Amino acid sequence: MTSTIPAPADLEPEDRPRRISAPVSPGDRVFRSVLTAAGLSVFLIMGLIAFFLLLRGGQALKVTGWSFLTEQRWNTGNHQFGIGAVLPFGVLIALVALLIAVPVALGTAVFISEYAPVRLRKALISLVDLMAAIPSIVYGLWGLFFLQPKLVGLSRWASHHLGDQLPFLKVRGGDVGASYTSSSFIAGVVVSLMIIPIVTSLSREVFSQAPQGEREGAYALGSTRWGMVRTVVLPFGRGGAIGAVMLGFGRAMGETIAVALIISPAFVFNPHLLEAGANSISALIALRYGESDELSLSALMAAGLVLFALTLLVNLVAGVIINRSRSGAATSD
Numbered sequence: 001m002t003s004t005i006p007a008p009a010d011l012e013p014e015d016r017p018r019r020i021s022a023p024v025s026p027g028d029r030v031f032r033s034v035l036t037a038a039g040l041s042v043f044l045i046m047g048l049i050a051f052f053l054l055l056r057g058g059q060a061l062k063v064t065g066w067s068f069l070t071e072q073r074w075n076t077g078n079h080q081f082g083i084g085a086v087l088p089f090g091v092l093i094a095l096v097a098l099l100i101a102v103p104v105a106l107g108t109a110v111f112i113s114e115y116a117p118v119r120l121r122k123a124l125i126s127l128v129d130l131m132a133a134i135p136s137i138v139y140g141l142w143g144l145f146f147l148q149p150k151l152v153g154l155s156r157w158a159s160h161h162l163g164d165q166l167p168f169l170k171v172r173g174g175d176v177g178a179s180y181t182s183s184s185f186i187a188g189v190v191v192s193l194m195i196i197p198i199v200t201s202l203s204r205e206v207f208s209q210a211p212q213g214e215r216e217g218a219y220a221l222g223s224t225r226w227g228m229v230r231t232v233v234l235p236f237g238r239g240g241a242i243g244a245v246m247l248g249f250g251r252a253m254g255e256t257i258a259v260a261l262i263i264s265p266a267f268v269f270n271p272h273l274l275e276a277g278a279n280s281i282s283a284l285i286a287l288r289y290g291e292s293d294e295l296s297l298s299a300l301m302a303a304g305l306v307l308f309a310l311t312l313l314v315n316l317v318a319g320v321i322i323n324r325s326r327s328g329a330a331t332s333d
Contacts, residue, residue, distance in 0.1 A: 050308065057302030060295060068302060074267050074284075076296040083281060083303050085269035089184060090280035090307075093259065094252035096188025096273065097195055102245055104192075105199035109241075112200075113207040114229050125204070132197035140258035143190035148181055148262065151189065155180040155274040171274050182264035184278040190262055191255050195248040202247065206240030207233050239321050246318035250311040256282035281307040 061068060063079050071082025112124050155171070159180075163170030173179035210233045218228040259280050265287060266277035285300045292300060 046312070050305070053301050053305035053308060057298055057300075057305050060299040060302040063295070068299075069306070072268050074288075074299075076293070076299055079295075081296075081299050083284075083306060085267050086279045086281050086284050086303070087306065087310075088269045089266070089278050090253055090282070092184050092271070092273070093188045093191060093278065093280055094249050096185055097192040097252040098245065098249055100189060100192035101196045101199060101248060105196045105244075105248075106203055106241060108196075108200045109203035109207055110229060110233070113204050114225065114233060128197050128200050128204075131193075132201065136194065136255065136257040137261075139190055139194050140261035143186065143193075143258060144261050147190065148186050151186055152180045155183065155185060159274055168271050168273055170272060172272065173275060179276055180274060182262060182276045182278065183274050184263075184270075185273040187259050187262040187278055187280075188273075190258050191252045194255060194258065195251050198251055199244045199248040202244035203237065203241045206237035206244070210236040239324060243318040243322035246314055246321070250314040250318070253280075253314070254282055254307065254311055255280070256286050259283045260286045 060076075060081070064071065064082060068082045069087070070084040071080060072085040074081045108124075108128070112121055112128075116124055158169050159171040171179050214232045214236075215228055218232050223231065259278075260283040263278040263280070263283060264276050265279050265283070267279065270277055281303045285304055288296065288300060
């Protein structure tokens with residue numbers, strides 16, 4: 001009678017995953033090299049832009065130092081200039097634009113992805129894309145000659161009825177039409193129309209990627225369509241929608257022509273939304289570039305450097321939020 005002695009565990013062959021490799025053809029190597037070069041070129045171009053702005057704006061930054069960020073005057077002849085008022089004006093205009101654009105854009109995105117019939121959905125997607133393709137100057141001219149006169153009455157009503165409770169809506173220049181025009185509010189309304197297509201398109205793409213199994217599971221549990229949207233689609237696309245909003249904020253901060261046509265340039269920050277007088281870095285560069293001497297041009301380049309850094313930071317934060325969300329992870333996979 002014989003017995004079989006099991007082999008020691010250390011003598012058993014180790015289970016290792018099998019590596020699967022495919023032969024790489026010369027065409028694959030060329031294609032991979034081209035894609036790598038294209039990806040690295042983005043970093044190269046961004047670095048060259050930052051270096052150019054820093055090089056051209058260095059003279060102004062040496063003259064003013066850190067006071068360039070706090071000075072609320074623009075008098076390059078006396079070396080008294082900065083973006084202490086221009087930068088907050090730009091942020092204020094962008095916030096007004098987001099306050100108007102975000103509800104409209106998210107509602108439109110949910111309607112297109114979840115409620116619209118198939119035929120209407122294709123038409124709405126094309127219409128949103130067409131809105132994004134309209135030139136900025138068209139929005140600016142439309143806002144200047146058509147929208148602004150229509151908003152004067154709303155601004156006057158808000159100042160009279162809400163100004164005492166909300167001081168930032170109070171107009172202190174008297175009850176005349178000129179006191180309500182060329183304000184941060186009107187510029188924000190025009191800019192909101194320009195960022196609605198961006199936020200809508202990105203949010204719609206995110207909402208449409210919600211897992212079909214979770215949608216059907218919500219219906220199987222007796223949920224209504226709105227219940228499914230509220231418990232499945234919106235939580236899934238929350239990170240992507242936040243990223244889309246932040247990208248829209250960066251777009252609003254950099255808008256130039258439309259803001260330059262609407263505003264009456266001011267260099268002292270005024271938190272009253274409905275009063276005449278506003279500014280932004282991009283509008284400042286557009287309006288002052290043609291009449292600038294060497295130091296003034298350097299100051300404009302320094303202002304552009306600050307705007308470049310701010311929008312880059314906003315876009316980076318938006319990218320991090322998207323990548324950490326469920327929708328961003330599903331896209332990257």
